[in-house]
Amino acid sequence: MSNDKKMKIAVLFGGRSAEHEVSIRSARSIIGGLNKDEYEIVPIAISRKGVWLSPEDSLQALQCERVPELECGVWFTPGAGEEALRVRAGETMQSMHIDMIFPVLHGTFGEDGTIQGLCEMLNIPYVGAGVVGSALGMDKVLAKDVWAFNGIPVTPYVSALRTEWQSDQGAVMVRCKEKGLGWPRFVKPANAGSSVGISKAHNYAEFVEAMNLAAQYDRKILIEEAVESPREIEIGVIGNDEPECSVPGQICYDREFYDYEAKYLSGDDPIMHIPADLPKEMTEMIVDFAKRAWRALDLNGMGRVDFLLGNDGRLWLNEVNTLPGFTVISMFNRLWAGAGVSYSELLDRLIAYAQERYEIRQGLNVIH
Template sequence: MTKLNIGLLYGGKSTEHEVSMRSAESILTVLDKDKYDITLIHISKEGKWLHAPGNERIADLSVDETANKLTVRPSGQLAGLPADVKLDVILPVLHGTFGEDGTVQGLLEIAEIPYVGCNIRSSAVCMDKDMTKRLLKLEGIGVAEGILFKHHEKDDVDFAEVKQKLGLPMFVKPVNQGSSVGVSKVTDEDSFSEALALAFKYDTKVIVESALEGREVEVSVLGNSNPFVSVPGEIIPDDGFYSYESKYTDENGAALEIPAKVDEETVKNLQDVALKTFETLDCEGMARVDMFLCVDGSIYVNEVNTFPGFTSISMYPKLLEVSGVGYRELVDRLITLAVERHELEAGLTTDFT
């Protein structure tokens, strides 16, 4: 059997650099070395692409003076890799900006290397909370009421006006960030000013949203043209807010109920909304759809993650495992989906004469 050479891309110029490295460590442990040759590529916090020989552990190669610097070439793989290394698929284990937002996907399209996950378009749209919600609204999918502010407007934001429209509490979020980075729960004017300043540290666009009274439920979606939808899982944060610490560093920061304790009709409704969201945003390969389930049964989409966390306590693989897709099988299927999409798109004509 001919092995596929898998490029495991991790790190990134992002606030989620460390989370990416944890995810990559988990994936590396399940990649079947009888099926795959593995090439490890580290993107430093400064944005340098680095490769060092060996595939046994995820490391910060920015401190390794022997690591080869890599560059992306149009239709030419990655310059700087050994001559005998040809990457068949790249697994971009990158979260947040400069990785999950379509930027790396664009580079890999130029290099003509198949990659796991959503395409450029859906990656970019799903990273932008404002654009995501505009599109979902057009399809009649529920989202929280929100107000968008751009950088040049930050000194003119009127708390009283925002409070009148959205009520209290409310959430202030950078538009293009993940993992709750820069997100704050606001209960008064002082905390609003602090939250706005924090959010604008991470992005030039900030969205302020009304708080929804409901249960936090997530659903994993896997596939291209015929996606598989997992059972829903519920997150019960210890402090009422699923923060960065709750997700990645505090094992007691939130309780995970998988599957969520809801009736069969609600399970189907949540799965239907997740699938419709996935298809509306033109997702492929994978995505995790985060929702609020309200007391009256109404469902609101909070956000869509096109490369959700793959750490040992991450919801995306946990939900699929309970749904019958184990971790190793999940990674195998994602690689297969990447190859299938690339072959389909490679068959399209680019000549019009």
């Protein structure tokens, strides 16, 4: 890219996950927040069925609640780098130069390493975590395995495949008992988001129901001990090998846990305390765990690391989101605003981290 030209960024949004609508809202904010003196935006909308629309159709789709199911309008050529994008122009295809991809896609096919794999094959820099970090961050069981291995405190847990649950419930119960899991317990699909398919089970009957529900959403299920009435603390992390943390914030809501209803349906926005009211030592511990969690999963770009703080003062790492909600009112940006980083500066930095990571990887020796 020459210095006198604007950087051309393809912003991908919509997509095949349950968070399709949230993604459109995040993309609207991001496109609005990118400095137009520095960047030229190429919007690419992806429908719920997975069809990629032309930039022209995508611009319209950006104003919709849901991306319309139209004709495919873009194609990619593996390995072609900045010349990888072809755009429909009437009956023909035209090549369109792009310098970077910003996948503003939450959840499945966005945060799980799949879109990151495509960017790698195209050989284009992209914002956010790489293939491994995204995949580990998305899988709640694998993320906990890696964190526990690295000595980061996670609540006691057990995993089970849906096939095992369906054929031998007793074996799953024995494993929970061996691990000493008490009540109540949380049951979660390993790969999900927005609290979809998650339940809190207080007894055996509720547990069976919770397992059957989670099994509708994934072939792998996480069962973990509940932290009683925890404070939910979240912190933003950005960077590459030397990550930086925002201030921590606390989410408060008026329900038994932060479920789908509380997140999207209740009509009341959750109350966010930024910064969270915490003693200095606790904030330091949160920053330390967040950076260790980041390094353990080999993350890049950005992440929102979520904790549960028990009323006994114990801190548990709950999960990481590698593409957190990114509308102007989202927790992630507000945490960074609390740390003195404006929305558009945050975007500039994410783009710079993507470029840095790409250049470092380009300079590595490749073993053939």
